[in-house]
Amino acid sequence: MAITVGVLALQGAFIEHIQLLKKATEQDSTEWKFVEVRTPQELAACDGLVLPGGESTTMSLVAARSNLLEPLRDFVKVHRKPVWGTCAGLILLAESANRTKKGGQELIGGLDVRVNRNHFGRQTESFQGPLKLPFLGQDAPPFPAVFIRAPIVERILPHQEGIQTGEVQQDETIVAPSRQAKDSVAEAAMADHVEVLATLSGPAARCATQGRDINPDQEVGDVVAVRQGNVFGTSFHPELTGDARIHAWWLQQVQKAVNGRNKLAQ
Numbered sequence: 001m002a003i004t005v006g007v008l009a010l011q012g013a014f015i016e017h018i019q020l021l022k023k024a025t026e027q028d029s030t031e032w033k034f035v036e037v038r039t040p041q042e043l044a045a046c047d048g049l050v051l052p053g054g055e056s057t058t059m060s061l062v063a064a065r066s067n068l069l070e071p072l073r074d075f076v077k078v079h080r081k082p083v084w085g086t087c088a089g090l091i092l093l094a095e096s097a098n099r100t101k102k103g104g105q106e107l108i109g110g111l112d113v114r115v116n117r118n119h120f121g122r123q124t125e126s127f128q129g130p131l132k133l134p135f136l137g138q139d140a141p142p143f144p145a146v147f148i149r150a151p152i153v154e155r156i157l158p159h160q161e162g163i164q165t166g167e168v169q170q171d172e173t174i175v176a177p178s179r180q181a182k183d184s185v186a187e188a189a190m191a192d193h194v195e196v197l198a199t200l201s202g203p204a205a206r207c208a209t210q211g212r213d214i215n216p217d218q219e220v221g222d223v224v225a226v227r228q229g230n231v232f233g234t235s236f237h238p239e240l241t242g243d244a245r246i247h248a249w250w251l252q253q254v255q256k257a258v259n260g261r262n263k264l265a266q
């Protein structure tokens with residue numbers, strides 16, 4: 001049976017993601033189906049989901065209006081299917097975000113991190129640079145990373161269990177609601193910790209990096225890629241390059257998750 005991967009298509013660079021997902025699987029023997037997701041029904045058919053870059057406030061407003069926020073939270077935190085957020089998508093997957101618009105914005109959550117939105121400044125301060133991504137292989141050539149009003153992960157948070165829906169922790173810091181895992185596999189995976197998968201040196205470490213996985217005594221760069229269990233996030237936009245390596249890598253994770261679920265179902 002084909003593996004169905006959705007791209008949230010409410011706003012932003014969803015078409016570009018679908019193009020690169022197709023490119024990443026051109027030579028693949030697995031049968032893939034890539035679909036645009038705008039409704040809870042379309043989401044329910046997906047084995048994995050990409051949240052594209054764009055504008056996270058707009059995306060969460062449209063998601064709320066489309067009755068997608070709760071199904072998205074269940075997809076990530078209850079069904080624990082593979083999800084990848086790029087840029088605005090990473091913001092939505094964070095448990096907490098700084099510098100949100102007045103009145104805040106609804107997050108989906110899933111990554112126990114706080115992101116700092118627009119970390120590098122405005123649109124004109126967008127940039128592209130070669131980024132080492134060890135998860136693509138130690139000798140992999142650097143990735144052409146495009147940062148457009150990008151967030152960074154500025155803090156790894158303790159695992160979120162007691163936080164209530166939409167609680168405002170401090171000025172302009174909004175946190176995502178918590179979710180209960182409904183099956184034992186999901187519970188076992190709840191303990192997943194946040195892995196830092198890539199850091200960007202240079203403008204590095206403007207923000208405090210006092211989490212469990214980052215040694216504050218070492219000079220570290222800004223954290224621009226993280227993973228926690230089924231949830232993966234990048235600050236930058238691989239969909240805006242012709243380079244499909246991250247898409248190919250992530251689809252392997254989707255395939256593993258689907259195989260794991262199929263085995264359990266047997």
Ligand SMILES: NC(=O)CC[C@H](N)C(=O)O
Binds near residue numbers: 117151
């Ligand atoms: N390129 C992007 O996705 C930018 C994200 C945007 N700054 C936001 O906060 O939503």
